[in-house]
Amino acid sequence: xxxxxxxxxxxxxxxxxxxxCHIIRIGLEDGEFPYIVPLNFAYTVSGRQIDFYIHGxxxxxxxxxxxxxxxxxxxxxxxxxxxxxxxxxxxxMRYKCVMGTAQITFLDGAEKRRAxxxxxxxxxxxxxxxxxxxxxxxxxxxxxxxxxxxxxxxxPVGGGAD
Numbered sequence: 647x648x649x650x651x652x653x654x655x656x657x658x659x660x661x662x663x664x665x666x667c668h669i670i671r672i673g674l675e676d677g678e679f680p681y682i683v684p685l686n687f688a689y690t691v692s693g694r695q696i697d698f699y700i701h702g703x704x705x706x707x708x709x710x711x712x713x714x715x716x717x718x719x720x721x722x723x724x725x726x727x728x729x730x731x732x733x734x735x736x737x738x739m740r741y742k743c744v745m746g747t748a749q750i751t752f753l754d755g756a757e758k759r760r761a762x763x764x765x766x767x768x769x770x771x772x773x774x775x776x777x778x779x780x781x782x783x784x785x786x787x788x789x790x791x792x793x794x795x796x797x798x799x800x801x802p803v804g805g806g807a808d
Contacts, residue, residue: 654798657694663742663798664689667722670698672748672791674711674718683708688769698748698791699765709787712750718791721745726801746796753788761788 654660670687673680688699698720702708712718726740753761762783767773 654800660744660796660798661691661696663724663744663800664696664722666724666742667744669722670700671721672700672718673720674708675715676707676711680719681707681711688766690765696793696796698793699761699788700791701762701766701786701788704785704787712752712787712789716750717747718750719745719747720791720793740801742798742800744796744798747794748791749794751790751792753790758788759783761790762786 654663668686669684671682671684673682675681685700685702690697690699721743722745723741723743726742759780766788767776767778
């Protein structure tokens with residue numbers, strides 16, 4: 647990381663950033679160019695192990711690429727504000743972000759149902775007691791992304807110029 651002064655190394659601070667994010671972008675290998683897709687997510691933490699949970703159709707480009715290569719990169723961010731620093735004639739975006747790599751595991755059976763009911767649907771107050779169509783689980787992909795490497799970076803509001 648070039649800007650070590652912006653690096654976040656505290657694990658709990660990284661979890662705090664993740665908790666503020668609503669979208670995870672995963673990068674999948676697709677030949678000459680990577681394929682990047684934004685997704686809603688939920689997550690669990692066990693010790694220092696983070697697992698992200700995503701869901702989607704069991705068809706299409708994302709699903710096919712995930713089946714082909716069970717590795718992905720990920721990124722999530724929170725834009726804070728655009729800072730125009732007149733006295734230094736500088737412009738910088740204030741933000742928080744987390745990025746890394748993960749191993750993809752497709753879930754099925756009871757494990758799939760538990761991930762959807764107890765993890766994904768429990769992420770937000772609005773969905774905790776929502777009676778979703780459980781018949782759709784049969785045609786819904788639920789995957790666990792086990793984090794293998796992660797870094798975080800913050801350019802805080804009130805921070806110095808670039």
